[in-house]
Amino acid sequence: MVMTADVKETSSGVSAQKATRDIYLPPARKKITGGGTPHIVAREFSIYYSEFEAVKKVSADILSKYVTAIIGPSGCGKSTFLRSINRMNDLIPNCHTTGALLFDGQDIYGKYTDEVLLRKKVGMVFQKPNPFPKSIFDNIAYGPRLHGVSDKKTLADIVERSLRKAALWDEVCDRLDKNALGLSGGQQQRLCVARTLAVEPEVLLLDEPTSALDPKATAKIEDLIQELRGSYTIMIVTHNMQQASRVSDYTMFFYEGVLVEHASTAQLFTNPKDSMTEDYITGRFS
Amino acid sequence: MSERPVHELIRELSQVLVQLSDKVLENFFHALHAIKHQDEQSARQIRLVDEEIDIAEVNLEERCLAFLALQQPVARDLRTIVTIIKINDDLERIGDLAVHIIDRMPEISPGMLDSFDFENMGVHAGEMVKKSIQAFISKDRTLADQVCALDEEIDVMHRSIFKRVTMLMKSPDSPVDELIATLSISRYIERMADHATMIAREVIYLVTGEIVRHQEGFYDKLIESLKE
Numbered sequence: 076m077v078m079t080a081d082v083k084e085t086s087s088g089v090s091a092q093k094a095t096r097d098i099y100l101p102p103a104r105k106k107i108t109g110g111g112t113p114h115i116v117a118r119e120f121s122i123y124y125s126e127f128e129a130v131k132k133v134s135a136d137i138l139s140k141y142v143t144a145i146i147g148p149s150g151c152g153k154s155t156f157l158r159s160i161n162r163m164n165d166l167i168p169n170c171h172t173t174g175a176l177l178f179d180g181q182d183i184y185g186k187y188t189d190e191v192l193l194r195k196k197v198g199m200v201f202q203k204p205n206p207f208p209k210s211i212f213d214n215i216a217y218g219p220r221l222h223g224v225s226d227k228k229t230l231a232d233i234v235e236r237s238l239r240k241a242a243l244w245d246e247v248c249d250r251l252d253k254n255a256l257g258l259s260g261g262q263q264q265r266l267c268v269a270r271t272l273a274v275e276p277e278v279l280l281l282d283e284p285t286s287a288l289d290p291k292a293t294a295k296i297e298d299l300i301q302e303l304r305g306s307y308t309i310m311i312v313t314h315n316m317q318q319a320s321r322v323s324d325y326t327m328f329f330y331e332g333v334l335v336e337h338a339s340t341a342q343l344f345t346n347p348k349d350s351m352t353e354d355y356i357t358g359r360f361s
Numbered sequence: 362m363s364e365r366p367v368h369e370l371i372r373e374l375s376q377v378l379v380q381l382s383d384k385v386l387e388n389f390f391h392a393l394h395a396i397k398h399q400d401e402q403s404a405r406q407i408r409l410v411d412e413e414i415d416i417a418e419v420n421l422e423e424r425c426l427a428f429l430a431l432q433q434p435v436a437r438d439l440r441t442i443v444t445i446i447k448i449n450d451d452l453e454r455i456g457d458l459a460v461h462i463i464d465r466m467p468e469i470s471p472g473m474l475d476s477f478d479f480e481n482m483g484v485h486a487g488e489m490v491k492k493s494i495q496a497f498i499s500k501d502r503t504l505a506d507q508v509c510a511l512d513e514e515i516d517v518m519h520r521s522i523f524k525r526v527t528m529l530m531k532s533p534d535s536p537v538d539e540l541i542a543t544l545s546i547s548r549y550i551e552r553m554a555d556h557a558t559m560i561a562r563e564v565i566y567l568v569t570g571e572i573v574r575h576q577e578g579f580y581d582k583l584i585e586s587l588k589e
Contacts, residue, residue: 317433344435346570357438358365 107305110140114308119174129155131332142309144323152332153312161197198271202283204263206255214255218274241269261292281311320344328352382494385452392459393483404463414456444567451556458549468542482518482550489557496564508561515554522547
């Protein structure tokens, strides 16, 4: 319980404390300084696969530097929505959108949006670790090189900084020239996070990042999310509701393409406002 | 959709709690009856039952803690388990109050007890516990509010006994020890009503997710809402 106290001087000179109750935040989730402004804004945003409306008129503000989890049953549109934020859906034939989806106030689907620049700022990590069949160093340096960095010292600095941020440096610093495919699954996934961080994104999209990992590797990724929280806006799609409640500040519940509820994670997992959310998270869904 | 095993387990834990409340209430009424009739045999039985209540309380708490650890409930399921743990604690304390009442037996005469309407006060407090448990079973916010409002009636009864005992004590030949024991019994019944109120407030949390303890003006708002 976070308690604050208004201290007042009374006429007798004795200070009287009136205790007031503040909003409870779990100890691991500290308030973020410099965050909390709408970073990604959706307004009446729909995604269609041909005629099928996979995401239906979603309106939401994703706050900067906080972690937002997206939950919902399979086929509810959560991954589709996530992938739309860095336009991964562009690769799917007949996929189109209506409404507005803004990143830093700029229309993601605007006529003049540079997808390459967008994907630099909005990085993505997928369900299955997908390192390139190259050395650990080259995996991390791949993005910066693509964006024109060629100086060896600069690249080495980026590689070290990214691997440190992804909590992988200590495990791989003596074998940077070894093939990344030789790493364990958990290490490979953190490598993918490091590879994303190397191009200095503002947003990290994580699409079920631990579903292929064992509990130990999952814990490392979850710890990593907590470490990165406050520096990046993070969105994570997960089927593991305990994971959503452990790592996120806000949770969005999707059902059949509709954003049913979007609330603070503490609120959504203790006292959801929508009965459909309640039924889903308590396993009463028919 | 048929009930999932996890929800059957919550229902089972709720039933165990309701059974415990029946046992606690029965023991409390037996205590009031035993002290009125100076029934030593019943008093021994009441102590034995209280030991059973203590064991049942620990067992239920252990099952709830295991449920929290293993099932990691959320939302209504989480609130139900937390509420069961808290009500369980209240019931155990009511069980202790029954024993406290019979502990006063050697200090008080049936004549003194007859001159105070403890039976009526006990029935009122018992009704509050019954209603609070009924509110838990039916997740009934209105009934829980009613229980909270009833607490004032018991407080009035207790204050009236307090005043009368104070007045009697002023008499030079007053049986002070016996009057203190009398006041204690009134206090135990009043405490039981307080526990019923706490149970009702826990039910309000279960239903709404709102913690209404320590809220300024809660009682005034409650009376207003009941009038409406």
